[in-house]
Amino acid sequence: MSFESKERLKKSLEKGKVSLNVKVETNIYPSEELTIIADIKGNEKPKERLVFSAHIQEPGANDNATGVGVALEMASLTAKFIQQKEFQPKRTLTFLWGDEIVSTRRYVKEDSIRAKDIKWGISLDMVGEDTEKTGGIFLIEKMPDPSAIWTRGNDKHTEWGGSKMKLSQMKPHYLNDFLINKFKKQGKRANWKVSTNPFEGGSDHVPFLRENIPSVLFWHFTDQFYHTDNDRIDKVSKTTLKNVGTTALIAGYTLLNADENTAKSILFNLEKAAVSRLNEELKQSKIALNKGDSLKTQLLIINAWNNWYQESFTTTIDMVSYKNNLNKEIENSKKLIDSISKTIIKKLEI
Ligand SMILES: [Zn+2]
Structure with missing residues (x-):
């Protein structure tokens, strides 16, 4: 539903009961699943890898041209750094563009030898919002920790919502706090609000976690234009893209060359x-x-x-x-x- 029709509907609802006639046109057809994978091979432990994923099937600017674009920029920059001999990853850096959850699921399931050495997965989904316009703040969705069971204090679920987890579903790992620390530092430097939310699911981090691969989601929520035809380029902020891209890359390089x-x-x-x-x-x-x-x-x-x-x-x-x-x-x-x-x-x- 478009933003305008939503507003119109809200106004009518204020006056009382509203009946709607909804006409839906859908098309079901066989099609190819297109996935692009770019590997920047590590020179010491090439089998071990960090995977940044961005889903391409959502048609909006924030969801998810921002994820697709920032991943492309991160990949090109890395290629440039390598050419100029400014950086060389020890482990492999992988970028994956594909169908949300479908492509990442295949990536971690189809090749068990490859999957064994995937060390980290990071999903880039709605990562460039102009917060003043959309309302969405930058969030790191944590791997399942006890805040997903007992959500209190500063921990809050987003409007996307999460179901209460069990102790047996916890995924203890250093990745949460490592990334939070890196992004909070950038937040301080750039006067940029960085927040977190307990695990909720629904993006490309899920297939990784199901295979016990440490994985988090970088995103923004609640964006009032999310999944409407008003999710356009004017809702995207260059500054946010730069903050997310730079920090993700710095964090990624640290992990890739970790000793x-x-x-x-x-x-x-x-x-x-x-x-x-x-x-x-x-x-x-x-x-x-x-x-x-x-x-x-x-x-x-x-x-x-x-x-x-x-x-x-x-x-x-x-x-x-x-x-x-x-x-x-x-x-x-x-x-x-x-x-x-x-x-x-x-x-x-x-
Ligand atoms: Zn999305």
């Missing part, structure tokens, strides 16, 4: 994120207890976050060649977060 030092710095930031998360949950649990919620639930939440971070610390090992070098740091982070969780639990039990 022991990168793993240590990611682990260090992950530990900081864990501490601030646990303190925030303590605050939220106190509020909940005052409202009469059960202590049992609060302990469940604190333990869930503790476990989530314990397991996330371990995942940083996938960036290093000699695992022994990182084990001590991981153990230290685990111990620290475990002891903070125990202290919080004691505070709540009083």
Whole structure:
């Protein structure tokens, strides 16, 4: 429905009951599924890869010419950097343009040997919005973490909505906090609002997650022109595209060339994120207890976050060649977060 007809309908509804005659013309026909894949081969670990995906089947400017365009710009820039010898990825950087969910699902399912070494997947979907016009703010949709079970405090679902998840569906990983950290920094530099939402699904990150490949979604919501014929180029902001593209590329290059030092710095930031998360949950649990919620639930939440971070610390090992070098740091982070969780639990039990 167009924006204008929506507005007309809203006005009529204010006056009372409205009947609508809807005429739908559809066409079903066999067609080719078109997918383009561009690989920029890594020179040290070419089998390991990061995949940026952008779906091409949506007809709007924001959804999803922005994702398609920014991915193209990221690919061309990378090619230029390599030619000028300014950058060389150690792992393979892959760009995939195709049918939403269909092409990415095939990419992770059709070749089990290739799939085994996909380390990260990032979906670029509605990434260039002019927020003042559309209302949509930049969001990183996190891999399933306990905020998708207990959504409280600063965590909020979007109007797209998400269903309450189970503990068994959690995907503990460093990718969430690593990306949030990178984008928040750019947000500060560029005076640009960066936010997150608990896992909801519905884009190209889903097929990756189903195959247990760490994956997040970069997007904007709620865009008042989303899926209307007013999703045009005048709703797109060059500045936003630049912010998303640059930061995605910097984050991507960091992952592609990650080594022991990168793993240590990611682990260090992950530990900081864990501490601030646990303190925030303590605050939220106190509020909940005052409202009469059960202590049992609060302990469940604190333990869930503790476990989530314990397991996330371990995942940083996938960036290093000699695992022994990182084990001590991981153990230290685990111990620290475990002891903070125990202290919080004691505070709540009083
Ligand atoms: Zn889309």
